[in-house]
Amino acid sequence: MTIATADLYDERGDDLDSVSTQFLDLGGREAFDGPVRTIRCHRDNGLVKQILATAGEGAVLVVDGGGSLASALMGDLIAASAVRCGWAGVIIVGAVRDRAALAELPLGIKALGSNPRKSAKDGVGEVDVPIRIGDVTVHPGRHLWADRDGILVER
Template sequence: MTIATADLFDERGEALDSLALQLHDLGGQVAFDGAIRTVRCHRDNALVKEILATPGDGAVLVVDGGGSLESALVGDLIAASAVRNGWAGIIVHGAVRDRAALATLPLGVKALGSNPRKSAKDGRGEVDVTVVIAGVSFRPGAHVWADADGILVER
């Protein structure tokens, strides 16, 4: 059972960072948490697809797309792969697509917005590196909690 982020912050505030950036809840699961894995990429989702096709073991993939809304980094096929492979959620500092389909999947998906344009598939980017989004560090292996109130990350 996922604990509410507000309650968690009340309990452990000093040990947590709160992401002030407002992301949309786009998956079928609003509340989710897990160990962090990361991908840093810009308008190229090949690494996102590759990582989500591996066993997730309840982890959350944080995708730093640099805040670009020019093309989607996650769509319904990649998200369905994440579900099949046991991922708890995906947090995208960028765009997704196939919003209606994403909303039906038992997966947490938070993103800046959507764009029907697909991204490149060249495999450019970095995997399992610390990414900083709106001043908050997402370190591989640290824990992240997300719900309708927002996102908390252990320091």
């Protein structure tokens, strides 16, 4: 059972960063946590597809899409692959698509919005690099907790 982020912050606030950027909750799991993997990409979901097709082992993929809502970085097929491969959740600083299908999957999904437009699939970007969401730096390997109240990340 995942602890509520508000309770966790009350217990361990000095060890955690709270992401102030507001995300939509779009997956079938509202609360999720796990070690972080990261991708930085812009309007190209080739790396997202590739990484989510590997063993997730309860990890959370954080995707820095630069905040672009011009095209989706994940849809139902990629998200279903993440479920099959054991990922706990995906946080996208950008857009997704297939919202109705995403809501039915047992996967935590947070994103800034949605757009039915596909992205490029060239695999351009960086994997497992520190990324910033607002004023918080998210480091690969650190633990992340997310629920309806927000996102906490180990410092």
